[in-house]
Amino acid sequence: MLNLLNQNIPLCSGMTRREAIRIGALGLGGLTLPQLLRAEQTAGIRASKKAVIMIYMCGAPGHQDMYDLKMDAPSEIRGEFRPIATSVPGIEICEHMPRLAKLMHHVIPLRSVVGSPDGDHDSYICYTGHSKRNPPPGGWPSFGAVTGKLLGAKNKAVPPFIGLSPDTGHPPYGSPGLPGFLGIANAAFRPSGPSRDDMLMKGLDTQRLGDRRNLLTAFDHFRRDVDASGMMGGMDSLTEQAFNILTSSALAEALDLSKEPAEVRERYGKGDAKNFGDGAPRNLEHFLMARRLVEAGCRVVTLNFGRWDFHSDNFNGMKNTHLPQFDQGLSALIEDLAYRGMLDDVSVVAWGEFGRTPRINPEAGRDHWPQVGGGLIAGGGMRGGQVIGSTDRLGAEVASRPVHFAEVFATLYRNLGIDIHSVKMPDLSGRPQYVTDSTYQPLPEVV
Numbered sequence: 001m002l003n004l005l006n007q008n009i010p011l012c013s014g015m016t017r018r019e020a021i022r023i024g025a026l027g028l029g030g031l032t033l034p035q036l037l038r039a040e041q042t043a044g045i046r047a048s049k050k051a052v053i054m055i056y057m058c059g060a061p062g063h064q065d066m067y068d069l070k071m072d073a074p075s076e077i078r079g080e081f082r083p084i085a086t087s088v089p090g091i092e093i094c095e096h097m098p099r100l101a102k103l104m105h106h107v108i109p110l111r112s113v114v115g116s117p118d119g120d121h122d123s124y125i126c127y128t129g130h131s132k133r134n135p136p137p138g139g140w141p142s143f144g145a146v147t148g149k150l151l152g153a154k155n156k157a158v159p160p161f162i163g164l165s166p167d168t169g170h171p172p173y174g175s176p177g178l179p180g181f182l183g184i185a186n187a188a189f190r191p192s193g194p195s196r197d198d199m200l201m202k203g204l205d206t207q208r209l210g211d212r213r214n215l216l217t218a219f220d221h222f223r224r225d226v227d228a229s230g231m232m233g234g235m236d237s238l239t240e241q242a243f244n245i246l247t248s249s250a251l252a253e254a255l256d257l258s259k260e261p262a263e264v265r266e267r268y269g270k271g272d273a274k275n276f277g278d279g280a281p282r283n284l285e286h287f288l289m290a291r292r293l294v295e296a297g298c299r300v301v302t303l304n305f306g307r308w309d310f311h312s313d314n315f316n317g318m319k320n321t322h323l324p325q326f327d328q329g330l331s332a333l334i335e336d337l338a339y340r341g342m343l344d345d346v347s348v349v350a351w352g353e354f355g356r357t358p359r360i361n362p363e364a365g366r367d368h369w370p371q372v373g374g375g376l377i378a379g380g381g382m383r384g385g386q387v388i389g390s391t392d393r394l395g396a397e398v399a400s401r402p403v404h405f406a407e408v409f410a411t412l413y414r415n416l417g418i419d420i421h422s423v424k425m426p427d428l429s430g431r432p433q434y435v436t437d438s439t440y441q442p443l444p445e446v447v
Contacts, residue, residue, distance in 0.1 A: 048151070048154065048416070048417065049342070049345040050299070050345050050346075050347075050380075050415060050416045050417060051294035051298065051299050051300065051301070051345065051346045051347070051416075052143065052147070052299070052300050052301075052346070052347045052348075052349070052380070052412050052415070052416065053290045053291075053294065053300075053301050053302075053303075053333070053346060053347070053348045053349075054126070054127065054143065054144070054177070054300065054301070054302045054303075054349050055302075055303055055304075055305055055330070055348070055349065055350035055351075056123050056126050056127070056165070056173075056280075056302065056303070056304045056305070056351075056352070057304075057305055057306060057308050057326075057350060057351060057352040058121075058123070058168070058170075058173040058279040058280045058304050058305065058306060058307050058308060058309075058352070059121060059173070059279055059306075059307045059308040059309030059310075059352060059353075060121070060308055060309065060352030060353050060354045060355065060356065060368070060373060061308040061318075061322070061352050061356070061374075062308075062310075062314065062318075062355065062356035062366045063111065063113075063355045063356070063372070063373050063374030063391070063395065064077075064079070064355075064356070064358065064391075064395040065079060065081055065094060065314070065315075065318055065323075065356075065366075066093065066094050066097065066323070066374060067093050067094070067109035067110075067111055067374050067376065067387075068109075068111045068374055068390075068391055068395055069081060069082070069083045069092070069093075069094060070358075070393065070394060070395045071083065072393055073358070073393055073394050073395070076359055076360050077358045077359055077360065077394050077395070079314075079315060079360060080315050081094050081095060081096065081315065081318075081319070082094075082095045083095065084098065084101055085101070086100075086101040086102070086104035087101065087102050087103065087104045087105045087385075088104045088105055088385045088386075091104055091109070091385075091386075091387055093109065094323065096318065096319050096323035096324055096327065097323055097324075097326075097327040097331075098327065099327045099328060099331035099332075100327050100330060100331045100334075100376075102331075103331055103334050103335060104384075104385060105384055105385040106334055106338060106343065106378050106379070106384040106385070107334065107376055107377070107378040107384050107385075108376065108377045108378065108382060108383075108384055108385075108386055108387070108388060108445075108446060109374065109375075109376055109387050109388075110351070110374055110375040110376065110377065110387075110388050110389055110403050110408070111374055111387055111388070111389045111390050111391060112372055112374075112388070112389025112390060112391060112398045112399075112400070112401055112402050112403050113351065113355075113372065113373045113374055113375050113389070113403050113404075113405065113408075114371075114372055114373075114398060114402045114403065114404055114405075115129075115131070115404040115405040115406065116131070116353055116354040116370040116373065116405070117131040117132075117133055117370065118131075118370055119354060119368030119369070119370050120353075121170060121172060121173070121309065121353065122172040122353060123172050123173065123175050123177070123304070123353065124140075124172065124175075124178075124353075125353055125405055126351060126352065126353055126405075127142040127143055127144070127175070127176075127177035127178070127302065128140040128141065128142050128143065128177070128178075128180070128409075129143070129405045129406045129408070129409035129436045129437065130406075130436075130437070135180075136181060136427035136428075136429070136431065136433055137181060137427050137428035137429045137431075138180050138181025138182075138183075138427055138428035139178065139180040139181060140180045140181075141178070141179050141180035141181060141182040141186065141425075142176075142177025142178055142179065142180065142188075142302075143177060143300060143409060143412065143413075144160075144161035144162075144163070144176070144177045144188055144299075144300035144301075144302055145161060145177065145178070145179040145180065145182045145186040145187065145188070146182065146186075146413075146418075146425070146435050147160060147161065147299050147300045147413075147416060147418070148160035148161040148186050148299065148300065149182050149186045149425065150418055150423065150425075150435075151299055151416065151418075153297070153299075154297040154298075154299065155250055155296065155297030156248075157245055157248030157249075157250040157251055157297075158250050158251050158254065158293070158296050158297040158298050159188075159189035159245075159251075159298065160298060160299040160300065161177075161186070161187075161188050161189065161298070161299065161300045161302075162176075162188060162189050162190070162191065162293055162298050162300070162301050162302075163175075163176020163177060163188030163189070163190045163301075163302045163303075164176070164190075164191075164286045164289060164290065164301060164302065164303040164304075165190075165280065165302060165303055165304040166275065166280065166281065166304075168275055168278060168279055168280055168304070169275065169277065169278030169279070170278040170279065173278065173279050173280055173304060173307070174280065174304065176188035176190060176302045177302050181425075181426075181427040181428045181433075182425065188302065191251070191255055250296055250297070251296065253296070254289075254292045254293050254295070254296035254298075255289060255292070255293075257285060257288060257289065257292070260288065260292075264288070264336070265285075265288065267332045267335075267336075268284050268285065268287055268288040268328070268329060268332040268333075268336075269284040269325070269328050269329065269332070270283075270284055270285055271283050271284035271285070271325050271328075271329065272321075272325075273285070276306055276307040276321075277307050278307065279304075279306060279307020279308075279309070280304035280305055280306055280307065281305075281306075282305060282306045282321060282322065282325045282326075283303075283305075284325060284328060284329040284332075286303040286305075286329075287303070287329040287330065287332060287333045288332070288333070288336075289301075290303055290333065291333055291336055291337060291342075294342070294346055295340075295342070299416070305326060305329070305350075306321075306322050306325075306326070308322060308352055310356075310365050310366060311361070311363065311365040311366070311367055312361075312363035312364060312365040313363070313364055313365060314356075314360070314364055314365045314366050315364065316364075326350075330348075330350060330376075333348065334348065334378050334379070337379060342379075343378070343379040344379065344380070344381045345379075345380070345381075346379050346380065347377065347378070347379050347380030347382070347411075347412050347415045347416075348376075348377065348378045348379050348380075349375065349376070349377045349408060349412065350375060350376045350377075351373070351374070351375030351376070352373065352375075353373075354368060354369060354370040354373045355369040355370070355371065355372050355373030355374065355395075356368070356369050356373075357369045358394045358395045358396045369396075371396065371397060371398075372391055372395075372396070372397060372398050372402075375408070377408065377411075377446075380411075380412070380415035381415060382411070382415070382443075382446035382447075383445070383446050383447065386445065388401060388403055388443065388445050388446075389401040389402065389403050403443070404437075404440055406436050406437040406439075406440040407440045407441065407442070407443055408443065409436040409440075410436055410437075410440050410441055410442045410443075411442040411443045411446060413435060413436060413442075414442040418435065420434060420435055420436050420438060420442075421434075421438055423435050
């Protein structure tokens, strides 16, 4: 509430734009119009087209087989893949990613990603920027949870954070990013499988839905009085989200790929919707769905792709399925965002939890290598057509410009307009926490 001349005016629920401008012009109590507009932006009141699509490559692909080929290394390290030229002179990537090669002026390969504390398979660091060591009470929240909490929904009928990751045999591969200490109200909405049918009202009009909502509210008031866990606040938010989805077709329509022209669907392809071993599917339709969701107003979409943990038969697994399908899906996404004028607003990141061993093992595979890995970022107004970082001749250690996971997260937050050095949120003990490790800055190379 703002008390102006003993009159209480509700800022978020009842104040008109004209009233806000009039009060801002007065500058009473130090409140100026620019400050009010900044406050609106921080609270997520003002609309923003900014969004992030995060692609988790389950099991961690080999950096030296994608963006950092080592042609001067011995054959037991180099492997069988060859580099090809790209749309940017001097930058080469793997021959099995020809579509991404043609879009290199839009993208930024990261050849020196560090920060993975061990060789465990877990999406945690890819979604939070933190390791699991010494977490705050409740655990670190994922990027999507933080963004949803700080910026809220652009469209009430479309959740701010949506996870397209299906469950997997190895549970961390199937995580869409956990809410951590931010609680269940900020968890990812997961519209997979039969639950899509529950997003539409069938034989129920809005008046009857409203009656049921009032009944639920009455029960909630009772339960809140006896609740000591704090969970009810989160359940209230989830109920609100459910009603917003039911009373609008925006989310269901965004998920309906049949509304896309056939040529667009063909460009993305289908891939394979079945889980690959204990990993994720290679579902190329998720790339298209992610574009449709951010276009509909979602702020963060996460998806998982494949199982890149090739301890054996690495090169056949990469060239016969994973690389060409990943190349098709990601290139179609970037190309589509650029064509629609969305690439400056939508940031894309694709990576795994660590790198792979330089030396090829006796089973023609590469093992876990947390010392250094790779990734790719694009869009978000970032300056594409460059490579950041390098590794030594064997791809074993960072040679120049280590890129920490937290630096990429700082960059993504900045792309959304979130100041990582000023925004703090309390963990479950009440201690304020920065949204990411504040010792790291956004990548200066991409500005």
